[in-house]
Amino acid sequence: GVTAITAVSPAISARQEDTAVAVANVVMFGTLAMLAYPYLAHHILAADSHRIGMFLGLAVHDTSQAIGSALTYSNVYSDEVVLKVAAITKLSRNLCLAAVVPWLTYLNVRAETKDDEGKEEELEGKKSAGGKSVLAYVPPFVAGVCAMAVL
Incomplete structure (x- = not known):
């Protein structure tokens, strides 16, 4: 997500313009994913809480948007497990x-x-x-x- 981009940019001597484009893409597509993925995941992954949580934690690139999509799913479908699994998955990925x-x-x-x-x-x-x-x-x-x- 944005954290990864801003962390890696100086490490690889990325130009400021490239960093800005990368951040804009992550934010734009992450916002679309945050709005669509909770509903798609419910139908595609057969309402399996753990799989949906992992999907949302891995597929949505920005941490705040991944948690937001999991929270949306959790509120709409009354499933707290998805939020917990998505948070653990995303934070584990961030630790990398x-x-x-x-x-x-x-x-x-x-x-x-x-x-x-x-x-x-x-x-x-x-x-x-x-x-x-x-x-x-x-x-x-x-x-x-x-x-x-x-x-």
């Missing part, structure tokens, strides 16, 4: 950002440090060719998410 962001940062820094002959230069410690620490690309919220998960 803690691993993905540093990994993408590493790959991006490694790609930027290739010399003209295409050989990879050795990274000195955690420094890139430009002297920036790899940790500078990791957003502070990643540590916060990990800390909250431990609690």
Whole structure:
């Protein structure tokens, strides 16, 4: 969702315009999904609470919209399990950002440090060719998410 885009954008040196387009697409299609998926899921997935919760948690990309779609389903069809399963599914998926962001940062820094002959230069410690620490690309919220998960 939007959190993933804003977390990964600096790690991969994305242009501001590309980030804005990605965020706009996630918000636009997420809003459509939030309005349509609860009703579609009820008919397509045969009213199976766990499957519908997982579907809504995985198919709707933004966390707030995924929870909103699950809440809509929960209110319309009186099924609290869907809301709980969707929340756990979405937050578990979000937790993966803690691993993905540093990994993408590493790959991006490694790609930027290739010399003209295409050989990879050795990274000195955690420094890139430009002297920036790899940790500078990791957003502070990643540590916060990990800390909250431990609690």
